[in-house]
Amino acid sequence: MPERFEHEVVVIGAGLGGIGAGVKLKDAGFNDFVMLEKANDVGGTWRDNTYPGLTVDVPVITYSYSFKQNPNWSNLLPSQPELLEYCQNVTTDYELWPHLRFGSSVSEIRFDSQDGVWHTSLHNGDTYVSRYVIGATGYLNVPNYPDITGLDEFAGKLMHTSSWDNDYDFTRKRVAFIGTGATGIQLIPEIAEMAVEQLYVFQRTPIWLLPKPDFTIPLAVRTSFRRIPGLMRLCRLATAIFMDQVFYRYFIKYRQMEPLGRLAERMSLTHLRTHVKDPELVEKLTPHYTWGCKRPSFSNKFYPVFNRADVELVTDGIERLTKNGIVTVDGIERPIDVLVCGTGFHPYGKESTPTFPVYGTSGAELRDYWDQNHYQAFRGVAIHGYPNYFMVGGPYSIAHGAYVGVVETAVRYIVKLLRVARKQGADYIEAHADAQAVEYQDIREKLKTGILFQGDCATSNSYYYDRFGDTPGFRPSNHLRVWIDSRLGRFVKSFDISENSARTGLQETESAGITPDGSDRPTSFGP
Numbered sequence: 001m002p003e004r005f006e007h008e009v010v011v012i013g014a015g016l017g018g019i020g021a022g023v024k025l026k027d028a029g030f031n032d033f034v035m036l037e038k039a040n041d042v043g044g045t046w047r048d049n050t051y052p053g054l055t056v057d058v059p060v061i062t063y064s065y066s067f068k069q070n071p072n073w074s075n076l077l078p079s080q081p082e083l084l085e086y087c088q089n090v091t092t093d094y095e096l097w098p099h100l101r102f103g104s105s106v107s108e109i110r111f112d113s114q115d116g117v118w119h120t121s122l123h124n125g126d127t128y129v130s131r132y133v134i135g136a137t138g139y140l141n142v143p144n145y146p147d148i149t150g151l152d153e154f155a156g157k158l159m160h161t162s163s164w165d166n167d168y169d170f171t172r173k174r175v176a177f178i179g180t181g182a183t184g185i186q187l188i189p190e191i192a193e194m195a196v197e198q199l200y201v202f203q204r205t206p207i208w209l210l211p212k213p214d215f216t217i218p219l220a221v222r223t224s225f226r227r228i229p230g231l232m233r234l235c236r237l238a239t240a241i242f243m244d245q246v247f248y249r250y251f252i253k254y255r256q257m258e259p260l261g262r263l264a265e266r267m268s269l270t271h272l273r274t275h276v277k278d279p280e281l282v283e284k285l286t287p288h289y290t291w292g293c294k295r296p297s298f299s300n301k302f303y304p305v306f307n308r309a310d311v312e313l314v315t316d317g318i319e320r321l322t323k324n325g326i327v328t329v330d331g332i333e334r335p336i337d338v339l340v341c342g343t344g345f346h347p348y349g350k351e352s353t354p355t356f357p358v359y360g361t362s363g364a365e366l367r368d369y370w371d372q373n374h375y376q377a378f379r380g381v382a383i384h385g386y387p388n389y390f391m392v393g394g395p396y397s398i399a400h401g402a403y404v405g406v407v408e409t410a411v412r413y414i415v416k417l418l419r420v421a422r423k424q425g426a427d428y429i430e431a432h433a434d435a436q437a438v439e440y441q442d443i444r445e446k447l448k449t450g451i452l453f454q455g456d457c458a459t460s461n462s463y464y465y466d467r468f469g470d471t472p473g474f475r476p477s478n479h480l481r482v483w484i485d486s487r488l489g490r491f492v493k494s495f496d497i498s499e500n501s502a503r504t505g506l507q508e509t510e511s512a513g514i515t516p517d518g519s520d521r522p523t524s525f526g527p
């Protein structure tokens with residue numbers, strides 16, 4: 001029997017974004033919230049992706065919350081189980097488990113303008129009614145299966161890297177791996193070590209790769225992190241500022257920093273030539289686009305794989321799959337037992353950002369609105385026409401630090417707005433249309449000096465561009481600026497913060513919980 005629940009805030013997703021939102025809601029005294037999670041654990045991408053070799057590839061000291069430092073990280077770039085455990089530990093330490101509702105897959109959310117509340121419907125028929133919704137569903141969670149003729153007819157084992165089957169035995173199997181992105185370069189060397197009979201790596205666009213600067217964090221350093229107050233925070237700050245400044249300048253002020261790109265290209269090429277001796281292979285693995293047009297990565301294991309006799313790099317296009325093989329455009333069929341798709345996700349796809357329809361004040365679906373107006377959100381968190389709905393990691397929210405910093409600033413914007421509304425006795429928060437439009441134009445203008453519009457990116461095939469040719473993954477600002485902006489709170493002036501009943505002219509009796517049709521209406525939220 002479908003049930004109906006009422007809470008002040010519904011958070012959708014329990015990855016790093018949702019957990020960050022939960023922690024900061026509690027800190028600010030917003031205790032009446034639930035976190036809806038489709039799976040059965042927290043951790044988002046670190047729960048779903050379990051393939052061997054998966055590690056974070058930015059220094060973990062910045063890829064962790066400022067409010068929950070972990071002095072026990074094993075490595076600079078630790079592996080997935082540690083990251084997942086970290087997410088679980090934060091959930092425990094901040095007592096978020098009671099707020100979690102697992103197995104809650106959202107089918108749609110709809111704003112009720114009369115009552116000023118959101119109705120969040122689940123696929124199981126349950127409904128949550130809340131004043132506010134925070135969407136923290138991430139953007140790398142809808143797998144992209146390659147659109148290859150015959151995929152349905154393939155009779156062997158088919159896997160996408162995001163739903164890895166750890167029980168599958170690769171011994172003596174003929175394996176095809178499609179994709180050489182950040183996932184492929186981590187997983188391909190691990191598969192090669194699994195005593196496979198043959199591994200075919202299908203590469204469409206080569207990736208820029210630097211040596212992986214990973215190391216075990218010495219015990220003395222970990223002990224110092226534990227014992228010396230502020231040391232870890234200082235290291236985090238220094239790393240974050242360095243990454244922020246370098247990446248911001250490189251990605252947004254590209255012409256000023258072009259020599260840095262050339263240096264990165266030279267270092268990457270040296271790395272490639274050190275490990276691969278065959279000139280034909282070197283040529284195939286060499287990218288012909290500017291370093292940074294698509295996501296570069298780090299690996300010490302990827303290039304040496306191609307020196308093995310049981311690994312073949314295939315750069316001819318894939319024409320089709322047969323029942324037992326994969327055929328390239330030159331007509332060659334390679335018999336295979338397993339097909340692994342390291343083909344990534346649909347970031348900023350129409351059905352993936354977010355994964356459910358969002359109906360705003362006019363009944364317009366957010367994804368249709370974006371289809372017509374391109375991706376936009378004021379400060380990356382709020383959209384005019386969608387009051388009381390906020391996003392963590394929304395369009396143009398990613399400045400140039402690690403993603404966790406993006407989460408923290410987004411959540412700070414949101415919680416600040418909620419606090420102001422509560423202080424004013426208001427319950428309606430909407431970004432002003434003109435503020436959103438001005439900011440959007442400014443963002444587009446500033447991005448024009450960035451690498452994605454100034455670099456030689458034509459052959460990069462980069463997912464940084466969405467279907468409109470825009471680059472909504474990036475904010476043309478350094479993270480420090482966003483951090484300050486989210487603290488100063490001047491952005492609040494760009495919002496209409498008011499009482500919904502005053503807007504709709506609702507009668508007192510109605511707002512007390514009786515609707516014209518006699519059905520229940522939520523009456524109060526909050527402490």
Ligand code: NAP
Nearest residue numbers: 055056057146179180181182183204205295342343344461
């Ligand atoms: P990705 O970067 O999108 O790479 C997908 C790969 O599959 C590309 O090489 C792509 O070729 C290829 N591909 C896609 N469709 C294809 C088709 N139909 N035929 C042939 N090749 C096809 O995906 P990913 O490697 O899963 O990485 C996604 C993101 O996850 C990363 O960018 C990163 O943000 C994140 N990630 C992070 C880490 C970490 O350590 N923190 C690790 C893994 C992933 P084209 O380039 O030609 O499209």
